[in-house]
Amino acid sequence: MFQLTESWYLVLAAMIFAIGAVGLMIRRNPLVMFMCVELMLNAVNLTFVSFSRALDDVGGQAVVFFVLVVAAAEVVVGLGIIVAIMRRRPGATADDISLMRG
Amino acid sequence: MRVEMLTFLLAGAICLGGALGVVLLRNPVHNALSLVATLFGVAVLFIAQGAYFLAAIQVIVYAGAIVVLFLFVIMLLGVDRTASLEQDPIVGQRVTALVAGLAILGLSLTVLLAGGEQVTGQRSALAPLGDGMADVNRLGRVLFTDYVFAFEITAVLLTVAVIGAVVLSRRTPGLPIDLDEFPEGPAVVHQPLFEDPAGAGEGPEGSDPADDADDGDLTTGADESDGADDGDLVDGADDSDGADDGDVAADADSEVVR
Numbered sequence: 001m002f003q004l005t006e007s008w009y010l011v012l013a014a015m016i017f018a019i020g021a022v023g024l025m026i027r028r029n030p031l032v033m034f035m036c037v038e039l040m041l042n043a044v045n046l047t048f049v050s051f052s053r054a055l056d057d058v059g060g061q062a063v064v065f066f067v068l069v070v071a072a073a074e075v076v077v078g079l080g081i082i083v084a085i086m087r088r089r090p091g092a093t094a095d096d097i098s099l100m101r102g
Numbered sequence: 103m104r105v106e107m108l109t110f111l112l113a114g115a116i117c118l119g120g121a122l123g124v125v126l127l128r129n130p131v132h133n134a135l136s137l138v139a140t141l142f143g144v145a146v147l148f149i150a151q152g153a154y155f156l157a158a159i160q161v162i163v164y165a166g167a168i169v170v171l172f173l174f175v176i177m178l179l180g181v182d183r184t185a186s187l188e189q190d191p192i193v194g195q196r197v198t199a200l201v202a203g204l205a206i207l208g209l210s211l212t213v214l215l216a217g218g219e220q221v222t223g224q225r226s227a228l229a230p231l232g233d234g235m236a237d238v239n240r241l242g243r244v245l246f247t248d249y250v251f252a253f254e255i256t257a258v259l260l261t262v263a264v265i266g267a268v269v270l271s272r273r274t275p276g277l278p279i280d281l282d283e284f285p286e287g288p289a290v291v292h293q294p295l296f297e298d299p300a301g302a303g304e305g306p307e308g309s310d311p312a313d314d315a316d317d318g319d320l321t322t323g324a325d326e327s328d329g330a331d332d333g334d335l336v337d338g339a340d341d342s343d344g345a346d347d348g349d350v351a352a353d354a355d356s357e358v359v360r
Contacts (some may be wrong), residue, residue, distance in 0.1 A: 032124070
């Protein structure tokens with residue numbers, strides 16, 4: 001039987017992060033791209049908590065708290081931008097929004 | 103140890119399955135629900151590592167607020183099922199993305215596991231976890247002492263985000279669509295939710311003649327102050343400044359009456 005060490009958590013977090021990065025690169029729906037960003041943030045949170053336990057320090061959990069807040073703010077602003085864009089051009093994908101103007 | 107291992111394997115499987123679902127499923131609603139699965143799996147892993155408060159926040163904030171926000175936006179914009187993974191707009195995009203993802207995985211594994219089986223670093227630099235204090239107490243103590251400046255910045259960030267969301271989602275009264283691309287006008291005409299309050303006074307408050315007079319005063323006052331502002335900008339004359347002040351006072355009066 002294998003011993004459950006921190007490395008298992010770190011490997012799992014790295015896999016989730018890689019899946020999120022691949023999704024960010026291959027998907028073109030802006031909403032799904034946002035979800036992939038959330039995946040990557042969660043993978044990093046998992047890494048922080050793992051290191052927090054491995055180093056017996058609460059600092060990692062505090063950083064996770066701040067990451068959660070930043071993620072919430074990011075989602076609010078990002079979804080506002082997406083709604084504003086979709087109102088102008090319905091069905092837009094990330095490739096249609098390649099210009100800074102209109 | 104066996105229970106921990108079983109918990110880790112189950113939660114890890116849920117996390118990975120959910121992550122793959124987010125990337126691979128076609129329907130955005132299914133993507134959002136897969137994201138919920140991943141978030142719950144991560145919350146379980148948080149609990150397995152003793153971060154109980156963060157697990158609760160993970161479920162409440164992420165699954166309860168953020169994903170619901172995603173679902174709201176998906177429902178608001180309409181689900182397009184034609185979002186496909188078949189055609190590549192850039193040639194070889196998916197292959198390149200897979201290679202890049204594998205490279206990211208390899209690099210992060212190398213960095214994360216380079217220290218061997220034990221994590222290197224200063225132990226218990228801020229506050230030790232095993233001091234018998236409750237999880238919430240420990241985290242709160244650190245947040246309000248060592249990280250208090252970051253905590254205050256967080257408040258500013260949230261305020262800015264709320265104001266930004268309101269500004270972004272405000273519907274401007276002009277043309278809702280660019281006519282270069284859609285010359286026949288907008289496909290969907292948005293009906294205004296409320297009547298224009300400065301318009302005709304057949305609203306419920308418009309029966310009082312004093313209110314009507316106030317409304318007229320407000321609109322003309324706004325117009326005059328606009329004109330005075332323009333004159334002030336162009337000419338820099340002093341008398342238009344005075345007129346501006348009077349108009350502002352009249353505006354404030356009518357505001358109070360209303």
